[in-house]
Amino acid sequence: MTAQPHEHLTAAVLRPVRGHHAFEGCVEQLATAIRLGVYPVGTLLPPERELAERLAVSRATLREAIAALRQAGLVETRRGRGGGSTVTSQARGRLPGGLTKISSATKSEWLDALEFRRVVEPGAAHMAASHDLTGPDRERLTASEAAVHDATGKRAHRQADSRLHLTIASLSGSALLQQAVTSVQSTLDSMLGAIPSLEPNIGHSHRQHRQICRAIVDGHADRARKVMEDHCDDTAALLRGLLG
Amino acid sequence: MTAQPHEHLTAAVLRPVRGHHAFEGCVEQLATAIRLGVYPVGTLLPPERELAERLAVSRATLREAIAALRQAGLVETRRGRGGGSTVTSQARGRLPGGLTKISSATKSEWLDALEFRRVVEPGAAHMAASHDLTGPDRERLTASEAAVHDATGKRAHRQADSRLHLTIASLSGSALLQQAVTSVQSTLDSMLGAIPSLEPNIGHSHRQHRQICRAIVDGHADRARKVMEDHCDDTAALLRGLLG
DNA sequence: CGTCAATGGTCGGAGTTCATACCAATTTCT
DNA sequence: AGAAATTGGTATGAACTCCGACCATTGACG
8 A cells, every 4th residue: 555645635735826936836835745744755746737726827837846846856757647746755955946945934923823823723623623523524533643643753743743733624614724724834844844853742742632632523612722722832832932 | 184094904904916917916905905994085005116015016017006996996196206196986896807806706715704704803802812902002902993983884884893803903913813814804895895785783793892892901812702703703694694 | 459548748929027227297305 | 496305107128927739658448
């Protein structure tokens, strides 16, 4: 069994890029999607024509972006039926050609993202808990939570954590909310990547995840929101301390 | 005394527009800013060079957008020192040249905006109440609340209401949140504009505004959020009913 | 084995936007 | 009255993107 992309997350992670320099935006989007583990190593990206449509960009521009990823060693491309671009690595190293500054953010933007997160993620948890979840929904949620618990290695743990939060956002049913959470998780990932010596309290985090997921499946909206708020506060306190 | 623009709101209302068709985005941004009352009738828009920078667009493109507004009768332009584009009307009529479809949204997008609003606006109120507001901040808030109360006429009332909500968002101190609220208020305004026969319970709304503002200045974060949630729920219920 | 389908690869013209410099009008200051 | 500053108006060439069509390669299926 080869690795499978997490298609239920791509809708919000790959959002339209519009820009006179759409090329750079595409590179950032795709690199982020790979970084967050939406397309794990070994998986195939969607066909160029489909990706171009999702990113609201011409195929020519998308191809340039893929070429950059290929040059950076993130993907390999094969032709013909069944071909495509395969994710081969998630090297956190800077992309070549001056693309390092992409998605850079100032310190104040990082702090703002933490504030914003404390609103949207608890809100998403609240909304998700207010719905009557279907069986598959519940399965996806518990599977994501278990994946975080089982992940070994810092990078894998980080990705599984991102996916859990994105899954909760998707259960909210709001595309706008899911988009907001995706954006927040992306910058959060940048922050955690820029501070490699971070060692959060994994056990505590796992307990919070467990509580959040249980509250969501049990329909305890207020409780889900409160625990998520605490969860965000804990992460934020840790990061704020390291940012000075 | 001539009308003054609400400069403390423009930072979030006029957000960068990037796109090959940036022209249309500029028209929408400016029209929205005028529609929401950031630039009331009689006020002068910022100089072209400044507006172009804020919208992250070249002056040539911005000028085309202003030309469209001028052709639509929204602004008049004078040259020379002290010149500029003056807002002359807020006609809700469609902009000419096929620009009517700009900022159109499907019904599901509208419903999503209502869900999103129920998260971000209460979140903004909560965050604003958590801060120690300065004197001028409190004044702006109470003035905005009074303006809603005193507004006569449907259109004026709608604008004052938008400005109150945007002011609360700005007091949250989070640029991302303010941007989210701006986006939500913009689509909300579109919805209310598309349903002209709407007659909300003004008195009830005023009471809620009063309670929200009081909770914010008194620092009762949870209460501010709760009342704002109720406020959003009431509006949403009304709109959902009219959307079928 | 041959045809079809799916996919990446290539090309050229058209349309937008950008950046910059310069011109024109009008007010303000000296 | 004249100089300076501010603001809109104009022009040109480069860079980027888009769109569409077509080619090349590979695998699947009859």
